[in-house]
């Protein structure tokens with residue numbers, strides 16, 4: 001399958017289409033185009049597709065805008081709401097729609113089902129249908145059944161599980177240089193086609209895990225649940241450090257130097273958030289429950305994470321007393337740096353609690369203010385950290401954006417009404433803060 005096939009816009013034959021242009025679908029589509037493939041990126045959200053057609057990008061992800069522009073200019077990437085043509089013109093159809101948490105904690109597969117139905121209805125020849133979305137074990141079989149039920153004519157197809165491990169904020173780099181590519185499939189033809197798509201990575205010696213669909217589906221949940229558990233583990237260690245007078249930063253450094261443990265995901269903080277860990281841990285517990293197994297470790301990781309917001313509220317109460325009528329400044333709203341994503345962000349949960357208790361909130365985030373405004377329209381949004389600090393009774397660092405790591409602390413102290421800094425990301429040093437006359441509270445120190 002080589003690049004450079006003829007076509008004019010939506011009618012052209014593409015190598016692949018990606019259904020869903022969110023954080024995963026957009027990055028997947030752009031990166032495959034970057035590999036030289038012809039890609040149709042499809043979404044049923046017309047506003048999103050119209051924006052993308054105009055060269056604007058609905059999400060913030062470093063490097064994404066430039067790569068989209070370059071691949072659209074090279075005529076390798078198109079955006080469309082037309083799933084019918086997208087499917088008909090592609091050999092490989094990636095499903096990258098959301099799998100949000102359903103009411104009972106299980107993954108809501110309604111978007112997946114809808115896409116599977118459309119694929120079945122619009123199939124005009126052999127296709128490889130690939131799930132990039134995070135889906136429970138058994139979803140591959142479910143997709144197969146739905147597609148078969150909706151096919152107008154019986155044509156052969158294969159289903160592949162190809163879970164995505166990218167991190168928001170480093171998504172392009174993660175896609176282009178992944179630790180591994182997991183391909184779950186039972187058909188040798190589908191495996192060969194997948195390897196062909198990922199050829200540039202294959203040539204670069206990226207490890208490929210070729211396995212069954214069920215194994216691939218499990219690998220994704222097990223990986224996310226493990227990382228979430230690591231975060232909850234270090235957050236509990238932080239709580240113990242506070243009680244015994246140790247510093248979790250040093251403890252984590254000492255632990256992380258052990259190759260068997262590693263330094264990643266050992267940063268104590270306000271708990272994990274984002275669109276993946278909270279829903280994927282819940283879904284994994286439900287998958288185990290449905291198969292008669294109680295997944296105790298992950299249940300505990302979830303409980304610890306849920307308690308984290310209360311732990312933070314206690315810190316704020318200890319430093320500020322009653323917050324009613326007080327102004328609290330927030331630096332960082334996104335669930336992590338380098339993204340505008342606020343789904344399940346600890347900042348939003350903490351701010352909502354503080355608002356309920358009568359606090360006034362000022363905030364600044366380099367990318368996430370537009371998204372936050374939709375959820376918290378009544379807080380004051382500022383142009384920078386200094387405007388946030390101006391007249392505030394305390395400053396809370398909630399996201400470790402690089403530009404918060406080197407603040408002019410003299411200026412911050414002067415601007416604050418009361419010099420209190422609650423550093424939920426441990427980016428500053430307590431001694432230095434105390435020398436500056438700033439009352440400092442970190443996590444686990």
Ligand code: NAD
Pocket residue numbers: 019020021022023024025042043044045048096097098099111114115132133134135164165166167168275276
């Ligand atoms: P998202 O919510 O940002 O994007 C999903 C997109 O799918 C939306 O643009 C939506 O309009 C579109 N969509 C929904 N139904 C559709 C339909 N019927 N037809 C066409 N488009 C449709 O989601 P995301 O964060 O990109 O996550 C997608 C999947 O990937 C989820 O399963 C998630 O768990 C998984 N995942 C996410 C990340 C991450 O960091 N965000 C990382 C790895 C895996």
